[in-house]
Amino acid sequence: MLNLSHISKTFNPGTVNEKRALTDLTLEVKPGDFISIIGANGAGKSTLFNAIAGTFFTDTGAILLDGRDITLLPEHKRAKLIGRLFQDPMRGTAPNMSIEENLALAAGRGGWLSHVSKADKAEFRDRLALLSMGLEDRMQHPVGLLSGGQRQALALMMATVNPPKLLLLDEHTAALDPATAEKVLALTRQIVEDEKLTCLMVTHNMQSALDLGNRTLMMDGGRIIFDVEGEERKKLTVADLLVLFKEAAGKALDNDRMMLGN
Amino acid sequence: MLSILQTALELGLIGSLTVLALFLSYTMLNVCDLSTDGCFTLGAAVGAVVAIAGHPYLSIPAAMGAGVLSGFVTALLQTRMGIDSLLSGIIVNTGLYSINIAVMGGASLLNMNKTETVFTKAKALFTGTALAGMYKTAVALLAVALVIAFLTAFLRTRLGLAIHATGDNPDMVRSSSINPGMTTVVGLCVANSLTALSGCLLAQSQKSVNIDIGSGMVTIALASLLIGRAFAPRGGTARKAVGAVVGAIVFRLVYAVALRLNMPAFMLKLVSSVIVVIAIAGPYLRSRYPELHRRLSHRKGGAQDA
Numbered sequence: 360m361l362n363l364s365h366i367s368k369t370f371n372p373g374t375v376n377e378k379r380a381l382t383d384l385t386l387e388v389k390p391g392d393f394i395s396i397i398g399a400n401g402a403g404k405s406t407l408f409n410a411i412a413g414t415f416f417t418d419t420g421a422i423l424l425d426g427r428d429i430t431l432l433p434e435h436k437r438a439k440l441i442g443r444l445f446q447d448p449m450r451g452t453a454p455n456m457s458i459e460e461n462l463a464l465a466a467g468r469g470g471w472l473s474h475v476s477k478a479d480k481a482e483f484r485d486r487l488a489l490l491s492m493g494l495e496d497r498m499q500h501p502v503g504l505l506s507g508g509q510r511q512a513l514a515l516m517m518a519t520v521n522p523p524k525l526l527l528l529d530e531h532t533a534a535l536d537p538a539t540a541e542k543v544l545a546l547t548r549q550i551v552e553d554e555k556l557t558c559l560m561v562t563h564n565m566q567s568a569l570d571l572g573n574r575t576l577m578m579d580g581g582r583i584i585f586d587v588e589g590e591e592r593k594k595l596t597v598a599d600l601l602v603l604f605k606e607a608a609g610k611a612l613d614n615d616r617m618m619l620g621n
Numbered sequence: 622m623l624s625i626l627q628t629a630l631e632l633g634l635i636g637s638l639t640v641l642a643l644f645l646s647y648t649m650l651n652v653c654d655l656s657t658d659g660c661f662t663l664g665a666a667v668g669a670v671v672a673i674a675g676h677p678y679l680s681i682p683a684a685m686g687a688g689v690l691s692g693f694v695t696a697l698l699q700t701r702m703g704i705d706s707l708l709s710g711i712i713v714n715t716g717l718y719s720i721n722i723a724v725m726g727g728a729s730l731l732n733m734n735k736t737e738t739v740f741t742k743a744k745a746l747f748t749g750t751a752l753a754g755m756y757k758t759a760v761a762l763l764a765v766a767l768v769i770a771f772l773t774a775f776l777r778t779r780l781g782l783a784i785h786a787t788g789d790n791p792d793m794v795r796s797s798s799i800n801p802g803m804t805t806v807v808g809l810c811v812a813n814s815l816t817a818l819s820g821c822l823l824a825q826s827q828k829s830v831n832i833d834i835g836s837g838m839v840t841i842a843l844a845s846l847l848i849g850r851a852f853a854p855r856g857g858t859a860r861k862a863v864g865a866v867v868g869a870i871v872f873r874l875v876y877a878v879a880l881r882l883n884m885p886a887f888m889l890k891l892v893s894s895v896i897v898v899i900a901i902a903g904p905y906l907r908s909r910y911p912e913l914h915r916r917l918s919h920r921k922g923g924a925q926d927a
Contacts, residue, residue: 455789
């Protein structure tokens with residue numbers, strides 16, 4: 360499905376600010392995998408997502424998605440294959456445009472000079488109704504008037520309105536209050552299951568790292584230091600995870616947003 | 622007095638095409654296009670040369686085509702060459718000065734007193750009808766109506782939405798699999814074609830073009846746009862576009878009245894600069910007022926207040 364082979368990325372090479380953000384990282388993601396990723400601050404989690412999404416090109420290595428070499432494909436072209444949600448709900452939506460206009464752009468139906476069709480509008484309404492946030496009755500409202508949770512739920516809709524090959528979730532509930540985070544997470548789980556999406560999720564919540572998905576990765580120093588799935592993963596507790604991290608990384612897991620439980 | 626009002630209306634309508642261009646580039650695309658002055662003159666020069674050559678109708682698409690080219694270069698500099706968007710506009714504006722003189726055959730002034738233009742055509746058409754005295758206003762009004770209809774329809778298309786979103790959140794455009802560089806190019810091409818149209822009509826209406834015809838136009842248009850915002854702060858594209866046109870007319874009316882009250886004509890540009898400063902700095906200063914208030918009361922109250 361997704362193959363990363365020996366990718367590396369160094370920022371500001373040759374300067375005092377040189378930072379090796381990804382170090383010879385290799386990862387194979389199987390179709391339908393839902394992988395949670397944990398790691399300390401600066402472990403390279405977001406850099407890994409940026410590399411996959413094409414925010415920058417990696418210095419070395421190759422990235423294959425669904426058998427296609429996307430190593431040097433520009434970001435906006437990769438976006439056809441990859442949906443992405445950020446921690447900041449503002450990044451996924453255009454605030455001065457209406458909910459309908461945001462969804463229409465994300466859906467990208469029709470030619471450049473076509474208007475949003477009645478059928479599309481009806482479909483957007485139905486999809487928004489699934490969120491049960493009342494957004495389906497506010498289609499013409501500017502997105503800037505929505506709450507953070509509503510914007511993130513809308514961003515989730517936008518990222519999945521055309522089911523992507525791969526969904527990248529970058530701590531997408533971290534900026535939300537606990538109840539809203541719970542709701543957005545449940546929606547995510549439902550959409551991923553319904554559309555059978557392959558998904559990578561960075562989380563700061565150790566418990567949801569174990570509860571969600573079928574495989575967990577730990578990252579440190581730009582490398583994957585631990586990779587667990589199947590029966591072995593089912594038996595793990597948060598406490599086990601912390602011990603495993605310390606064994607693999609040689610230091611305690613330190614993340615300023617880390618939550619050990621719910 | 623009536624003729625003054627009519628002149629203000631006519632100049633406001635013709636100038637409002639530049640305001641609509643900025644509505645697209647400044648309000649929608651969030652690019653302050655400083656090539657506007659040069660592009661306005663380019664449209665005037667190209668339109669005049671083509672009209673003088675005996676093609677009054679062809680002068681309109683010719684001027685607009687020249688505007689598209691100019692917008693294309695400005696956009697290319699900022700999307701492909703790594704040049705800051707303000708600087709791109711300034712560079713193109715400077716370059717256009719030479720190009721405009723070249724277009725005018727090395728002269729800095731062209732006279733169209735005996736030239737057939739879209740306005741003389743309209744005058745002939747309206748002779749003997751009730752509109753005979755209003756032919757210039759009628760032509761300008763027609764152009765403005767067509768442009769508003771076009772912009773309203775265009776901004777509702779997928780391409781138009783993408784242009785709006787590029788000014789709002791380019792990250793979101795990219796994640797919708799659209800290249801924001803492409804939308805910037807298209808947006809600036811369309812906007813500059815309107816600026817050039819505006820210049821072409823102004824030159825033909827005053828039957829002459831000189832190299833300074835567009836100077837200060839970006840500030841005047843920006844002032845009009847910001848005045849227009851006060852008339853239509855909310856609502857859809859059509860309403861905001863009409864607001865921009867009203868802003869342009871109001872600006873010209875106020876200017877005409879000020880001239881009547883013996884303000885010298887050379888004050889026009891200073892007035893437009895001050896309006897832009899007030900319109901942009903006003904809301905900012907108002908938002909800072911609580912902080913200012915706090916500073917003052919703190920000084921007065923001293924320790925008790927702190």
